[in-house]
Amino acid sequence: MTTKQLVDQIWKKKSFLCVGLDVDLNKVPKHILETEDPIFEFNKKIIDATHHLAVAYKPNIAFYEAYGLKGWKSLEKTIQYLNTNHPEVFTIADAKRGDIGNTSSMYAKAFFEDLEFDSVTVAPYMGKDSIEPFLAFEDKHTIMLALTSNQGAFDFQTKMVDGTELYKQVLDTSKDWKNADNLMYVVGATKAEYLADIRSIIPDSFLLVPGVGAQGGNLQDVCKYGINDQIGLLINSSRGIIYASDGLDFDMVAGEKAKELQLQMAEILDAKK
Numbered sequence: 001m002t003t004k005q006l007v008d009q010i011w012k013k014k015s016f017l018c019v020g021l022d023v024d025l026n027k028v029p030k031h032i033l034e035t036e037d038p039i040f041e042f043n044k045k046i047i048d049a050t051h052h053l054a055v056a057y058k059p060n061i062a063f064y065e066a067y068g069l070k071g072w073k074s075l076e077k078t079i080q081y082l083n084t085n086h087p088e089v090f091t092i093a094d095a096k097r098g099d100i101g102n103t104s105s106m107y108a109k110a111f112f113e114d115l116e117f118d119s120v121t122v123a124p125y126m127g128k129d130s131i132e133p134f135l136a137f138e139d140k141h142t143i144m145l146a147l148t149s150n151q152g153a154f155d156f157q158t159k160m161v162d163g164t165e166l167y168k169q170v171l172d173t174s175k176d177w178k179n180a181d182n183l184m185y186v187v188g189a190t191k192a193e194y195l196a197d198i199r200s201i202i203p204d205s206f207l208l209v210p211g212v213g214a215q216g217g218n219l220q221d222v223c224k225y226g227i228n229d230q231i232g233l234l235i236n237s238s239r240g241i242i243y244a245s246d247g248l249d250f251d252m253v254a255g256e257k258a259k260e261l262q263l264q265m266a267e268i269l270d271a272k273k
C-alpha cells in the first residue's frame, strides 16, 4: 500500500485508528475457546465489528508465536482474511525485528512476501545495514522504534550521546538511509510531550503511536503536536478495544470502544480541514 492510499483511507473513514490484535487465550471469551481455531475466530469477529472504524490492524507476532505452529497458522488466516475482505486497511506485523543484512532480508521476505503485510516493526539497535533490507521493498513500510511507550525507554533512548538524545539521533540518522521514504517511526502515546521535538526532526513521516487505552496515553495530547499535513499518525489500541468485554457481546463492545476513539478522531480531522 502506498502512503497516499493510507492517507486517502484516513479521510474516507475519518479515522486514524489502528486496532491491535494481541490475542491472549486466557482473556478471550469462553465460548470462543470452543471453536476450532479460537485465535482466528476471535480476530475475525473483532475485524468484522471494527473494519469501518479502523484504517489499520496490528497483530503483535508474540501473541501468535506463543502458540507455536497453530498460532502461526492463525496469524496467516488473519492476514489473509484482512487482505481478501478489507484490502483497503493497512496491516502491521508487530515483530520488532532487525539483524545482520542477509538475516534482515529473510525477515522482510517472511512478512512482506510470504504473509503479505504492508509493514513490519523493527528495532534500530543494529543500525543502517540491519534496516535497509526492509526498506528495499517497494510500497512496503518499515516502522522503526524511536521513543517507546514503556518505562524502559528512559534506560537508553533518552540518554545523551554526543550531546543529543539517542532517540533523536535514530530519527535524524535514518533520514539518510536508502529508501528512507519507506520509514515510519514508533512513538509511544505516553511520551506525547516529546512530539514537538520529534516533529521538528521528521515533520513528514508517519508515526505509529501505541499506548492509548490500557497504558494511559491520551489521544488529544498526541494529536496536538503529532499531527501533520497528511495526518501522519496511526494510533493503536489493543487491550482497550479487544478485551473491553469477555462476554458473548465482546465484538459489539469492541466496536463501541473503537467508535469512541473514531469519533474523537473525526472531530480532530474536521478541525484540520
Ligand SMILES: O=C(O)c1cc(=O)[nH]c(=O)n1[C@@H]1O[C@H](COP(=O)(O)O)[C@@H](O)[C@H]1O
Pocket: 020, 022, 060, 094, 121, 147, 148, 149, 150, 186, 187, 188, 210, 211, 212, 213, 214, 215, 236, 237, 238, 239, 240
Ligand atoms: O511497536 C509497538 O507496537 C509498541 C511499541 C511501544 O512503544 N509500546 C507498545 O505498547 N507497543 C505495542 O503496542 C501494543 C499496545 O497494546 P495495548 O497497551 O494493549 O493497547 C502492544 O502490542 C505492544 O507490544
